[in-house]
Amino acid sequence: MNPNNFRLFLEVAELGSFTKVAAQRQTVQSHISRQISELEAACGGALFRRTGRGVVLTDLGQHIETRVRNWVRDTDQLLAAIRTDAGEPMGEVKLGILPSAAHPLMTRLYQRLKADFPKIKLNIREGQGGELDALLDTGSVDMAILFRYQKPASPDEHLLATVGTYLVSRVGDALTRHETVDFNKLEGLRLVLPRRPAHWRSVLDETARGKGFTLQAEVEADSLRVQKELVAHTDHLYSLLGPFSIADELRSGRLQAARIVNPDCRRHVTLSLPKQGQLTAASKIVARLLRDTVEGWGNQLSQLE
Known part of the structure; x- marks a missing residue:
């Protein structure tokens, strides 16, 4: 009736x-x-x-x-x-992220959504570069935060931050005591590196070959936590990581790091959107909040203290 x-x-x-x-x-x-x-x-x-x-x-x-x-x-x-x-944005937004973007960026994103757009729900999936690209291409995620090794020029990718690479060690190590360390110093070091065929591993291997030596992988591990814990508890064992993934450990004094130079192995953190299909209103809001938050932090993935 x-x-x-x-x-x-x-x-x-x-x-x-x-x-x-x-x-x-x-x-x-x-x-x-x-x-x-x-x-x-x-x-x-x-x-x-x-x-x-x-x-x-x-x-x-x-x-x-x-x-x-x-x-x-x-x-x-x-x-x-x-x-x-x-008239109120709603729905689920599937987001693929690098492990180093998990916190505090995702925490801040959730807090802003809860305050201003409570009917938008996050579905967060963590992965490495190639895996995130595949998830984006298949539509398994609506957008992804990942590393690029060249500054993005596509309208589907927005530059969030540009970062260097750090040689990470146990506290007290002489090689990482200074602000920078030359890439050539990596020759002969016992390293914890990402498993092949990770793109980042290929970049590091190719850079070393260009310098005339081969990187010595003592352990291969994709997990950032595994890499950091192995290095923190082992003398003369090193890893090559970005600044956001080790920020907490550096502040607490659990790890020590020096920025690699000659070359500096810079990486570009990008927000990548689907090449095909329209973004939902909820996805557009999440993308905007991510860009605004990182910009407000001085184009960093964490707020500077």
Whole structure:
């Protein structure tokens, strides 16, 4: 049954006259009478009794009036809520991220969404560069934060930050005591490196070959935590990591690091969007908040203290 028919029923019950309702609705009395007759037929009985002064509710009409009034009120509230929701961004946004972007960037993103766009939900998946590219290409994620080794020029990629690479060691190591270390010093070092065929591993291997030596992988591991824990607990074992992935350990004094130079092996952190298909309103908001947050942090993936 149409709620509008019962709105008319309630209006007639309150005014007690088809004529008054017709005048209020700027229509003819016969139109109101016909609609009420159709409603009575649908309900299976008369809802109004005609009198010389207008109409009054029958026993059936009185029986359903309160229930109908509550139903119409609830329906109006539901429609109002739907209209409100129609203007409010909502939905799930699937986001692929590098491990180093997990915190505090994702924490801040969640907090901003919860405060301003509570109906947008995050679905966060962590992975390495090639894996994130594949997830983006297959539509498994709506966008991804990943490393590029050249500054992005495509409109589908937005530069978030540019970072160097650090030789990371246990605290007290002589090689990482200074601010920088030459890439040539990596020759002969025992290293914890990402597993092949990671793109970053290929870049490091090719850079070393260009210098005339081969990097010595003591351990291969994709997990940042594994890399950092091995280095933190082993003398003369090193890893090659970005600044955001070791920021907490450097502040707490658990690790020591020197920036690699000659070359500096710079990487570009980008927000990559699908090459095909339209972004949802929710995805556009998440992308904007990510860019605004990183820019507000001075184009860093963490807030400088």
